[in-house]
Amino acid sequence: MGHLIPPAIMPYVVPVICGIVIVAVLPLMAGYIVLVERKVMADMQARLGPMRVGPHGLLQPIADAVKLLIKEDIIPQKADTFLFWLAPVLSVSMALIAYSAMPFGPAFQIADLNIGLLFILAVSSLGIYGIVLGGWASNSHYSLLGALRSAAQLVSYETAAGLGLLSALVLAGSLSMRDIVQAQYDQGQWFIFAAPVGFVIYLIGSIAETNRAPFDLPEAESELVAGYMTEYSGFRWSLYFLAEYANMIIVAGIATTLFLGGWLRPFPRVQMHIFGSVELMDAVPSLLFLLVAAYCFKLAPRQPAQIQKVVMAIAGLLCFGLAAVMFGSIFTPVAVKEGIHGGFWFLAKVAIYLYAFLWIRFTVPRYRFDQLMRIGWRVLIPLALVNLIAVGSALTASQVWGLSPRLTTFVLSWVVVIAVAGFLVSRQTGEKPSPAADVE
Amino acid sequence: MDVTHILFGVFAVMAVVSAILMVTTRNIVHCAVFLITTLLATAGVFLLLQAEFLFVTQIILYVGGIMVLFVFVIMLVNLDVSLRQVQFNRQTWVAVLLAAVLGAQLFIALWLGRNALRLPARAELIAPKNTEAIGQVLFQRYMLPFEIASILLLVAMIGAVVMAKRRV
Numbered sequence: 314m315g316h317l318i319p320p321a322i323m324p325y326v327v328p329v330i331c332g333i334v335i336v337a338v339l340p341l342m343a344g345y346i347v348l349v350e351r352k353v354m355a356d357m358q359a360r361l362g363p364m365r366v367g368p369h370g371l372l373q374p375i376a377d378a379v380k381l382l383i384k385e386d387i388i389p390q391k392a393d394t395f396l397f398w399l400a401p402v403l404s405v406s407m408a409l410i411a412y413s414a415m416p417f418g419p420a421f422q423i424a425d426l427n428i429g430l431l432f433i434l435a436v437s438s439l440g441i442y443g444i445v446l447g448g449w450a451s452n453s454h455y456s457l458l459g460a461l462r463s464a465a466q467l468v469s470y471e472t473a474a475g476l477g478l479l480s481a482l483v484l485a486g487s488l489s490m491r492d493i494v495q496a497q498y499d500q501g502q503w504f505i506f507a508a509p510v511g512f513v514i515y516l517i518g519s520i521a522e523t524n525r526a527p528f529d530l531p532e533a534e535s536e537l538v539a540g541y542m543t544e545y546s547g548f549r550w551s552l553y554f555l556a557e558y559a560n561m562i563i564v565a566g567i568a569t570t571l572f573l574g575g576w577l578r579p580f581p582r583v584q585m586h587i588f589g590s591v592e593l594m595d596a597v598p599s600l601l602f603l604l605v606a607a608y609c610f611k612l613a614p615r616q617p618a619q620i621q622k623v624v625m626a627i628a629g630l631l632c633f634g635l636a637a638v639m640f641g642s643i644f645t646p647v648a649v650k651e652g653i654h655g656g657f658w659f660l661a662k663v664a665i666y667l668y669a670f671l672w673i674r675f676t677v678p679r680y681r682f683d684q685l686m687r688i689g690w691r692v693l694i695p696l697a698l699v700n701l702i703a704v705g706s707a708l709t710a711s712q713v714w715g716l717s718p719r720l721t722t723f724v725l726s727w728v729v730v731i732a733v734a735g736f737l738v739s740r741q742t743g744e745k746p747s748p749a750a751d752v753e
Numbered sequence: 754m755d756v757t758h759i760l761f762g763v764f765a766v767m768a769v770v771s772a773i774l775m776v777t778t779r780n781i782v783h784c785a786v787f788l789i790t791t792l793l794a795t796a797g798v799f800l801l802l803q804a805e806f807l808f809v810t811q812i813i814l815y816v817g818g819i820m821v822l823f824v825f826v827i828m829l830v831n832l833d834v835s836l837r838q839v840q841f842n843r844q845t846w847v848a849v850l851l852a853a854v855l856g857a858q859l860f861i862a863l864w865l866g867r868n869a870l871r872l873p874a875r876a877e878l879i880a881p882k883n884t885e886a887i888g889q890v891l892f893q894r895y896m897l898p899f900e901i902a903s904i905l906l907l908v909a910m911i912g913a914v915v916m917a918k919r920r921v
Contacts, residue, residue, distance in 0.1 A: 396782070428883075431813065
């Protein structure tokens with residue numbers, strides 16, 4: 314195969330393939346995250362959620378995508394046509410460019426930049442122009458208000474989220490995504506255990522940056538119709554939608570890489586062989602897929618229509634095939650095995666992070682705008698600074714006194730956690746804040 | 754003529770053209786968009802010089818931070834009014850004279866250095882750790898100026914907050 318490709322373009326082949334895969338798979342992933350979101354929401358509200366299109370609504374995303382593509386595309390008469398066109402494109406393209414430094418596994422990364430993390434942050438922060446310019450170009454009050462809120466919110470929370478990330482960066486000592494994961498392997502711990510406060514700050518900040526509930530004020534439907542995308546319809550609207558979900562996957566990927574060990578499986582250094590040469594944690598992915606496949610096969614005969622039975626059985630077969638791939642790859646060379654299993658663990662952690670997003674969305678009511686600003690500036694940023702100082706002094710202490718950095722960072726981080734908790738509890742039990750103090 | 758030269762040409766033309774458009778356009782939101790393009794093109798030139806940390810900082814700070822605030826303020830301005838207003842400049846001749854003098858100066862400077870007029874050589878690759886090198890220079894060699902500058906900015910920030918907070 315190698316001799317078919319001229320050597321001049323050889324180094325570009327794999328990145329281009331990775332890029333095409335990402336651009337092709339991402340809309341599909343976004344569609345299915347929407348389905349998962351609706352199903353999780355339905356579950357939390359004791360409903361069934363989409364059930365009609367395909368068995369248990371499995372084909373709903375495809376139906377939605379077709380509907381959005383063939384809807385009429387409306388441009389308001391007094392809109393700024395060029396910016397109205399540019400804004401959603403900008404949103405999506407910036408979100409997609411940010412994927413070029415995201416490590417989906419040791420083998421699947423377009424480019425390992427030595428400023429990888431900063432690059433992702435910089436490019437994804439440009440996506441705000443999609444929202445701001447789109448809101449302005451629509452020439453509508455609701456859109457403009459949404460855009461203004463979005464700009465203010467992003468500027469406030471980017472600082473806090475960035476400071477939260479810094480605590481993990483100090484521990485890793487590198488900006489390259491690959492080196493950050495490697496540092497977690499070398500130090501034998503995920504950074505969430507060394508800098509838990511940083512992780513929580515980043516979680517909150519990333520919810521605000523992606524405009525998700527409870528910080529979804531730029532598109533608050535009870536106040537602003539749909540915020541910045543009020544005037545958008547059809548395909549352009551679906552571009553905004555795609556950008557939002559792409560950004561969610563990006564922030565989840567950043568958090569996974571920095572705090573949750575990236576593509577490393579749990580306990581990467583422990584080897585526990587069950588039967589023969591198969592390691593226990595290596596067998597987990599295939600067992601998981603086998604379980605899902607068995608569940609699909611169990612549900613298949615119970616579907617109401619013939620076609621739904623067939624689709625459910627196909628879904629079961631797909632999961633069975635994935636289980637076979639995960640199991641078969643254990644016996645392939647290490648590079649191939651690490652690539653496939655690393656990809657699985659990375660996506661699994663991203664999925665858990667996204668589930669936390671959904672969970673928070675359906676649990677916490679939306680904040681008021683002044684509350685949002687106060688949380689950002691008066692709570693998160695000072696807390697992030699304190700946490701950063703704690704992590705830094707823990708590392709210095711470990712160098713000066715020759716202690717293990719794992720011990721010092723762990724102790725100091727939990728000191729910060731307990732101090733914050735104590736502060737919050739003392740505020741709760743102390744004097745009741747008068748309702749007038751809430752209104753600024 | 755390799756790829757770097759072509760890319761430099763693209764970025765340079767982009768930066769200059771959008772800078773000119775930024776000054777001549779009447780719609781201020783469009784002006785802001787052109788300024789963003791200029792800043793992005795400048796960032797691209799930094800990248801070509803293999804100063805990737807500067808490239809990213811330029812994007813994060815100027816495009817992702819400061820320009821967002823600019824656009825935020827601009828959007829609050831009522832555009833219809835500002836478009837209809839007649840711009841007053843009674844200093845056309847002074848401006849023309851100044852521009853001519855400055856232009857001549859620039860032209861002479863370029864003409865004198867015409868033999869040295871080529872693309873700057875790529876910055877020496879400081880291992881792969883460009884970011885670390887910048888950090889060391891800033892926090893060791895230029896520690897004092899750096900801290901003075903940051904204190905100055907802090908004072909300005911606090912001053913702005915105090916002045917904005919005063920109830921009139």
